[in-house]
């Protein structure tokens with residue numbers, strides 16, 4: 001090979017291999033840096049502090065409104081009344097059951113929505129005529145409040161779990177599919193080309209390049225899909241209340257309304273809120289941050 | 302220092318190889334015959350017009366030309382990312398590797414795993430991948446970078462990982478599309494030295510695209526100058542300055558000045574309409 005006689009003729013003014021290595025090591029060291037991370041307690045405090053302050057402030061406003069009797073006492077109970085109502089149910093062991101019924105439905109519905117929404121989204125993203133056909137429908141469905149599906153679903157499926165799951169799916173699938181579509185759309189063409197050069201074409205390309213590259217968009221879609229699942233479920237439970245159905249948070253709310261029991265209704269509202277926020281904070285938010293941080297897309301201050 | 306420059310007439314399309322002692326094995330690494338590329342409508346102006354180019358096994362060729370003359374288009378054709386409108390392209394020694402101006406490393410994988418993905422797609426068994434990837438990283442002097450995330454590396458380090466990933470492919474041909482254009486001068490110099498060393502060590506055939514004349518003269522055994530609109534091969538030079546060269550050396554400078562004059566002439570032609 002031509003290359004064999006290359007090094008012999010190296011003159012004195014030509015850098016030796018060691019010089020190059022040293023120079024290179026220096027350049028590498030100059031251009032990389034270790035980021036020191038703040039201690040855990042400080043990050044935790046910085047994250048938990050502000051929301052706690054905000055909640056305290058809202059409770060205070062509520063308490064003042066209660067004292068001022070902005071609304072009659074039966075319509076606006078004090079925070080303490082609601083807390084007592086909650087504790088009574090908690091001690092009776094009902095809260096866990098109610099929560100469990102709703103959470104189980106939500107998770108199951110969400111998993112089904114993932115199973116349907118993911119391949120659907122991939123099809124829409126990658127097959128041109130599928131996109132032309134149902135792309136607009138998908139974004140349209142996203143803006144349709146899922147409550148609108150409750151009456152038809154009840155008529156189609158009857159007052160049972162199928163109707164509830166149908167509503168959850170109609171609410172969550174479009175978001176998840178849309179998430180993967182925008183994730184795929186944002187994949188830089190350079191990655192696809194680099195993958196093809198490496199031999200990742202066809203399904204190998206989807207698996208090794210397209211899916212991981214679109215993960216941030218997909219996660220955003222999942223997050224929104226979860227929010228929609230939960231929201232749709234509550235709408236369905238609230239409207240489709242029947243003794244045959246398991247007793248979930250929505251039904252608790254409905255019962256509160258029937259009994260005119262404001263603390264019970266507010267308990268339901270707060271638990272719905274709590275679950276929504278809890279899943280977001282405990283699951284989606286850390287997952288999203290992890291993915292973005294790995295890719296250097298998150299600027300942590 | 303000795304310097305011999307053979308200029309070759311326009312028509313000598315399959316040159317150099319023999320006199321550099323690189324041929325011998327018969328089949329060329331890359332052979333383009335009458336390659337034409339037209340984008341869009343078939344009767345549009347061709348970006349590449351009737352290109353004949355042969356690269357011998359182990360040869361280092363620099364394709365030089367003004368921006369927009371079709372260098373990337375040509376390289377994409379050789380890499381199989383696009384199809385020529387006419388003519389044939391023959392690549393021997395397996396699917397060619399291609400390095401881009403942007404590193405094109407996958408940010409969801411650590412540096413070492415990027416190299417391993419290339420090994421995996423080439424069919425290297427799982428047990429061997431890690432060791433092989435470590436070796437390739439050591440070859441680009443990044444022994445410690447295996448666990449690093451892409452965004453934690455400097456521009457020069459990223460291009461070295463990209464080079465390691467390209468070398469992980471089994472192909473005998475390495476295509477490089479202005480891979481150092483975005484780097485600062487000192488880093489680029491260092492990478493020139495590294496590339497020369499690695500080329501000598503691995504015996505790959507390299508087609509290196511650049512618009513930087515000195516870079517071409519610093520690296521290549523043969524510099525091929527392309528004209529613009531349509532892209533044709535205007536002229537070529539065989540360079541015998543021994544490696545490793547210095548980009549500031551008088552030999553490199555003298556030839557660079559000559560080639561730059563030619564390149565300027567090529568560009569000037571387009572202003573006279």
Ligand SMILES: Nc1ncnc2c1ncn2[C@@H]1O[C@H](COP(=O)(O)OP(=O)(O)O)[C@@H](O)[C@H]1O
Pocket residue numbers: 340341348366367368369370371372373374375
């Ligand atoms: N996909 C494409 N479609 C249409 N025109 C293209 C396409 N790719 C490149 N071109 C045109 O071909 C010419 C050569 O481009 P390119 O190969 O990128 O040049 P270079 O790499 O030498 O700078 C340019 O004029 C560019 O506009």
Ligand SMILES: [Mg+2]
Pocket residue numbers: 372373374478479
């Ligand atoms: Mg280019």
